Amino acid sequence: APFAEFMAAACADDATRPHWVIADCFHHWVAAAAFEHKVPCVILLPTAALIATAHRDQPTEARAVTHTRPRYEEEEVAPIYDDHGASGMSIVQRFYLTKEKCALAAIRSFVEWEPESFRLVPTVIGLPVVPLGLLPPSPDGGRRADPTNGSAEHATVRWLDAQPAGSVVYLALGSEVPLRVEQVHELALGLELAGTRFLWALRKPSGAAVHDDGADMLPPGFQERTRDQGLVTTGWVPQMSILAHDA
Template sequence: MHAWRSANWPESGQSPRASTARNYTWWSDITFEIVQAMADSKEAPTPPPPPLHIVVFPWLAFGHMIPFLELSNRLARRGHALTFVSTPRNVSRLRAVPPELCSNFRVVSLDLPAVDGLPEGAESTADVPPEKVGLLKKAFDGLAAPFAGLVADACAAAASSSGDAASGFSRKPDWIILDFAHNWTWAIAEEHEIPCAIFLIFPAALLAFVGPRHENQAHARATVEDYMVPPPWIHFPSTLAYRRHEAKSAAAMFRPNASGVSDADRLWQMQQGCRLILLRSCPETEPRLFPLLTDLFAKPAVPTGLLMPADAVDDNDTVQAPNADAADQSFAWLDEQPRKSVIYVALGSEAPVTAELLRELALGLELSGARFLWALRRPSGHAGELLPDGFESRLSGRGVVCLGWVPQVRVLAHGAVGAFLTHCGWGSTVESFRFGHPLVMLPFVADQGLVAQAMAARGVGVEVARDYDDGSFHRDGVAAAVRRVMVEEEGKVLARNAKALQELLGDRARQDRYIDELVHDLQHYK
């Protein structure tokens, strides 16, 4: 301050008039400079940050790859460069990148190493029975070295680039977005000073139930019963608890599998090394969980929105169609059915359902009297007959069984479909939100039981009656649940509630804002 005064104050010995004149000239100059600076700032606003280069690497399951691909598409549409990483067979089974995104979306394949006991050509959980998924994780861990090479090459190419290194693939990766299983990747990212984010495709409820390592150490869960009550770090009323048959599966997440590492340990190691936790969810679906998770894990829990299918549904499913003719026949049959008269039946690609239970499901659909379209997947390793003798002939015209892949989004969008019998995988549940269908729920593993209980609490679905000790169900329970939704008065209430949920979650502008806010967070936290 004193230096400024000595340099700019009127010199001693000058007359008051001369001093005043000099002061006026000095003040005019300063005023002009301030006004000019303000004008310049209006003419030249702060430029937006450069586009990001983001490496995206999902776990080897289509229920993971598809939402990772959808998130990548939405980021690419906003001008960011996306490098999507998977294995060759998985890449070949995913739909091609939309032509308009090809300039800033590239797909990189890494060869999956062979592992003793893993079937030849198995590259996703859809290729193996549930008991071999641990071996797939062991093979997946063998991708550490090739992925390290990929990241090193990208950084070296950016360092030597003579082009515009501030945009596109000539830029060093700004972020690596990873899945729960990549506990070895954050060390690679740290070596190259690239921040990581973990993107979890299941609901926030599952992460809240698992909890952070320090809470599990303070409140050890040693018995199956410990998983049948909400964890002690949930301080508000919730449905975050499993039934006995589900609790057995939940407990397995905390034990080492054939890869030598438990799923919980993978998640905790990932959480330790990441800056952001991204969740395929939003506060409208799970209102109390985002602040809780931010507090529990001591880093921002960021909603990506639900990544729901587009308004105009053509065949935009992200998996290549291996049996398109059968799917076309199914749609031809749907076109002939009355509006809202058909229940769509699909248990996902990985539900551990036995052939015996599939027969009970078939007989339950028959007893219900409802029209149905069933996307039936053969249990891994089962080569015999799946359906009861004479089932398809008895139900000809009332039900259609499509063995294998069905374009689920298109089916759910069809006007003849009025309800959805589902395993309550989060991806399928999110797709049901988009079209406002009430649910008949038959959960099996992972987050599915938590999702089913949450949907029942919101009054949008009913569960098939089960033996909660072993998870079995009977045809009568299937028929009763289907009739409750499709025939009885209760179904109208469920349909109204599902429609209200559709209206709440179907605000496209609000869902788009979650992606815009995610981009802001990626720019801010990098």
């Protein structure tokens, strides 16, 4: 494997031998390679302490007979134990394979932020824990370049730069619950009638055959009629930059 080969080459010379390896909590092959070469490994938990202490079951069949949770909670967490992807193992199995080869855990939290949950993490995961803090976004609000053309700013940010301060409504409903086409049309017509400036990060509605420009998701002629009023985008948007923008 590429990482195992990298570790073998790096550890062959004391001048390049790593002092520590930091492994994502599901990248068990990273922890295994570090363990093989006797390099201490840290498991990175990019989550809150409350989440890290929520699931205490081992990845064994014992989970099926303990019934320590209500049925609806069991059904909700079952996929992380039972679903096996291309790796041939569940999410929980990958986590425990990583953890068992690590000497330390680093978590995106700190005791002042989660005083009760944070103190439970070492007991629950069985490792000493180093707090990383909240890892907030960069001071510039996470402004990102456009990944499609390498420009200094994303097209949505450039559009916002041309709008008056406090004048734009940002609409982003996420992808967890896709809207029906009819609901998208109602939102679009409401924006048009309101006459306010808007930036709409539009996701594919249920039942829509989507083209790149999103025209088939919107009422006929909507984009032409609102060309000077708003911007609709169907791709990735730098949400932190948008929320931090003066417009």
